[in-house]
Amino acid sequence: MTVVTYLDAIRDGLREEMERDDRVFLIGEDIGKFGGAFKVTEGFQERFGAERVIDTPISETAIVGAAAGAAHMGLRPVCEMQFIDFLSCAYSIITNYVATARYRADLKTPIVIRGPSGGYVRGGPFHSQNPEAAYLHTPGLKIVAPATVRDAKGLIKSAIRDDDPVLYFEHKYLYRRLKQDLPEGEEILTPIGLARVAREGKDLTIVTYSAMVHKALEAADQLSDDGVSVEVLDLRTLLPIDDAAIMASVKKTNRVLIVHEDTRTGGLAGEIAARINEQCFEWLDAPVRRVCAHDVPLPFAPTLEDFTLPQTDDIVAAARWMVRY
Amino acid sequence: MTVVTYLDAIRDGLREEMERDDRVFLIGEDIGKFGGAFKVTEGFQERFGAERVIDTPISETAIVGAAAGAAHMGLRPVCEMQFIDFLSCAYSIITNYVATARYRADLKTPIVIRGPSGGYVRGGPFHSQNPEAAYLHTPGLKIVAPATVRDAKGLIKSAIRDDDPVLYFEHKYLYRRLKQDLPEGEEILTPIGLARVAREGKDLTIVTYSAMVHKALEAADQLSDDGVSVEVLDLRTLLPIDDAAIMASVKKTNRVLIVHEDTRTGGLAGEIAARINEQCFEWLDAPVRRVCAHDVPLPFAPTLEDFTLPQTDDIVAAARWMVRY
Amino acid sequence: MTDIPAGLTRAQLHELYYWMRLTRSLEERLVSLYRQSKVVGGVFRSLGQEAGSVGSAFALDRRAGDILSPLIRNLGSILVQGATPVEVLRQYMAKATGPTRGRELNIHFNDLNRGFLGQVSHLGDMVPVMCGVTMSFKMRREPRVGMVYVGDGAMSTGAFHEGINFAAVQRLPLVVICENNGYAYSTPTRHQTAVQFLVEKAAGYGVAGEQVDGNDVLAVYECTRKAVDRARRGGGVTMVEVITFRRSGHAQHDNQSYVPKEEIEAWEARDPIDRYVRRLSEHGWASPTELMALDQRVGAEIDNALMLCEDEPAPDPASALLGVLASEPAAPLEWYRRL
Amino acid sequence: MTDIPAGLTRAQLHELYYWMRLTRSLEERLVSLYRQSKVVGGVFRSLGQEAGSVGSAFALDRRAGDILSPLIRNLGSILVQGATPVEVLRQYMAKATGPTRGRELNIHFNDLNRGFLGQVSHLGDMVPVMCGVTMSFKMRREPRVGMVYVGDGAMSTGAFHEGINFAAVQRLPLVVICENNGYAYSTPTRHQTAVQFLVEKAAGYGVAGEQVDGNDVLAVYECTRKAVDRARRGGGVTMVEVITFRRSGHAQHDNQSYVPKEEIEAWEARDPIDRYVRRLSEHGWASPTELMALDQRVGAEIDNALMLCEDEPAPDPASALLGVLASEPAAPLEWYRRL
Ligand SMILES: Cc1ncc(C[n+]2csc(CCOP(=O)(O)OP(=O)(O)O)c2C)c(N)n1
């Protein structure tokens, strides 16, 4: 056993896959000699050479497009966005070219696009984004968002082996704060498409993912003190959504709170609420409710950011409301 | 009274606003001498001059960015996307720059971005898109989508007068097929943010917008034959969503079907279903259900397109299921 | 009989003629099918530009595995790479048997083994994508070359810029064919860029630039061939400006009233096929009978292709659900279709 | 005492010194506040680049209403345009009293009346936006000029390309300052572009190109002034390459181990402020006492600014809801906060 951080886990996963499969290569800004803005790929260029760890100009569309072309030819590119906020610069080529390539033209496009997402780090409106909602709407993509050290490693490895294009959203708040013992030498592969029960409970289900899993677990601890038993479901994969796991938990607890860091309107929680309503209407003892960020661009000042983003106390308050309903 | 098409109505609305307010100008590809791919601005350059009807290179980001800068300086730009599918090329500057300008920097950015959206025209995957879901998630934007000739005119005029950035999605299937008598000389201004009851009913509410309003009305006619009374709510504005109008209808009929042409997962219907569940849970006699396109890129062949997109019979079948529930 | 230029054989000269004739005749057939509304969607002509497509694609080495990515007016290029008339007809008629099974339009299809990668509508995107294709050649030390077509209009897109700049920095084996055909839809090139010639953009990217008479198929071949050889030698990117003219409208629906008649007439006089026929005859590189035989072959091939596919069925509706993801056989059938 | 170049007055020479000194001292103060963790987020230095920012901005005419859009390292530019030290301190400390009321970082703020439009993080976007600003000047026949800054890195973005191409076609009164400071974060310019000098890109857009020693404030002023005058005369876009060097890291957290020591030392020897002081003294354009007075003024202004704002409150949390839309007073308070 060795203690690894969430960031180490991503790095180890990338390294293991590059060692296993020489078709895997990395492409992005400042990822080579420098090792990337967050040092995820530190030492990789020395280890694997400049042709498998490619520094690019500031050109997100070129990064993704080049990855797609290389993938068509049988390679397995992993793109790094320096901050996931800049993924928006590749929005058109991702949704129009990459996502549709298999459907319209039988083109294999097994690419991974990863990068630091999320707030709570005083990054301001352009270094804190959660972009999942913008891609949720695109058939042909997969989206994953690890909440744990183990899944950070297991999902990057599975994403690289997956034959579909995968967006891998890592949470920068967890990078160095989250640590876990991982068994050495064990091959960790988190299946894409399957959620994880992070905590068992019977009174209420909290459906969430990424950094919010930890706030949900904190909330669950507090709630257990006043005798409320909360089940926490960590989605892990955001697209395709694991309906089976969600509905199983709903049928067990009959109350659902969906929690995400992203803003409310048009966010993932709405889609999940709709699905629960469609598939479990008769099982619901209370309306499905959402705890999300306020509908504003994420402001910079700590007081503003903390107010805008969901906090553990918010989840506790919302959960109390749910069980009282 | 003169009979005008949906397309005429957009043209007339643009012309009236340009005549009323010399701060209004148009910018886009081939909109000048040529009058645009669908001839919406035919004759405008002769009438208003090349400085108010600006032809651009094929540069959607430049079009939107230039509009934003001009708007900061007090002008009122209206951008045309040749097909709304190419709006994706401006995704980053719209969501990061335009939408946040007021919030982060008190910058006035009253721009309108309009263009032909929607399918049923054998346009294939890149000339048939419905992009609303990708922008729904962005605080700071407004989105409108007219279903009628009257609102096509009333919404473009209101959008131009609005002090917020407005995405105006017109449906190319309706351009020349939809005709209506409009009183001459009447100033038509459709309020942004307010839905419209397109048909009164008591057994079931269909919440929809744009071209699907007409399929919903067809379905309502058929359903009335077997004694089902359907209320059709035409949203008209997609962001901000008119919760009040939706909930009023839900409380009246207690059954809701949400219909849109866009694909299901991550679409607008999910957000609306979630809101109804949150605000009207106790009033629901049946689960809120969605009729949307299948979750695939829109294919080209007529047989495939017709299968993929929702049809009137689908709405009828779904409505029957709802009332039987 | 004078020497044949560019190291071509007599047979190759005939081949070039064949490809240009096939391109034009196939498009003419598409137009008549369009008039009979047997074509779904529009028809995009390369009338007067056939030499640009055929001459440039002919400079690639198909045996070596070179790959090109066309635009809407490069039917000739993919034919040279091995796309067949019947595939093109099936695409335009949206047949179940077509290469995209009715999912995509016109020449938006591909076969990487034959060496062509169909584009998406979003202009510019194929430049970054071809960066990736040629990057794979470089990584694997394969002596293969990539070619991507952009128009005077497409060069204004951000995707073009990011792609060619990346290719230049990486010295990728990529040839960028810039077709200056005077217009982007209704927009004349002078409203698209402030330079007079597209080739002036090459220096700004630090890549080689060439300019060629796009209506002279041998000149296009020779010029592109130099660029292809440079790329294969590891000499990096070349931008080749092909000066030509779009004599038909943007698509069949467009009567291009915005184009001065004289301009069109002037370019009719420079028709690439007529010019090539004169040249072949003058130099005795092809006899009238040989040319007639080629014309007949083209006609017969198109007739047979059409006969083969004209009555083929449209795609099965439910097939629309197949193949969105590798990991799932089909997208779920919507619930309202199960009622 | 020799003649003053570029038609400047003695007072203006002192002003240039004052702006550069103010820029450097203010940044140094920010660094010490950063070390005391009184700054929220990072601190981005323009150490060694002050002449590029100050000299170029000084070439604008504030009375005429010229407007510039800076990048992260152009603190000097917005100071010249009238931004104040207290505004900058409040931004970095995320105070309620700051120009963005704590919503945005560092120099991401603006005042169109004073003539500066703060950027967003997404590189390149401000080029199209400044197209629109200068388009409004042109439409209204106002003799105003716009200026936008891009780095060697930002020039690789699609947004830069679309913007400058549009400005060139429209002949907008825009000056594009291209700061070649050797690096984009850790990426040397040679990995960003295949040209040796950024100015080589000008011809590809059909715009004028100039290159200048970015560590000579008078040269930057003179060169930019020509470009500004050209723009004001209706002569269109000029790309000005400012050759300089980023002597501090990308931000304070970055020790720039990837930059060779010698390179940094070589550029230290060319420090723009030291050079300017030597020049002022040699020519007798400023006396030691005059310079000392200016240094004291700078120090006092920063002290006062800090005293004014250091203990000011953070923004009221609920103010986060205000001003998303013009048509709505506030975004709704989330239901869970109302429980
Ligand atoms: C990003 C983008 N914007 C707009 C369009 C619409 N469009 C299709 S073809 C075309 C003109 C293309 O001109 P050019 O690149 O010169 O090619 P040509 O048609 O002359 O061969 C336009 C504007 C598009 N396909 N992609």
Ligand SMILES: Cc1ncc(C[n+]2csc(CCOP(=O)(O)OP(=O)(O)O)c2C)c(N)n1
């Ligand atoms: C579109 C985009 N991609 C990536 C980034 C992350 N980023 C911020 S600054 C920077 C380097 C900028 O280099 P340059 O343009 O040369 O400016 P300099 O820092 O040298 O002044 C990068 C990559 C960004 N801000 N925008």
Ligand SMILES: [Mg+2]
């Ligand atoms: Mg063209």
Ligand SMILES: [Mg+2]
């Ligand atoms: Mg730089």
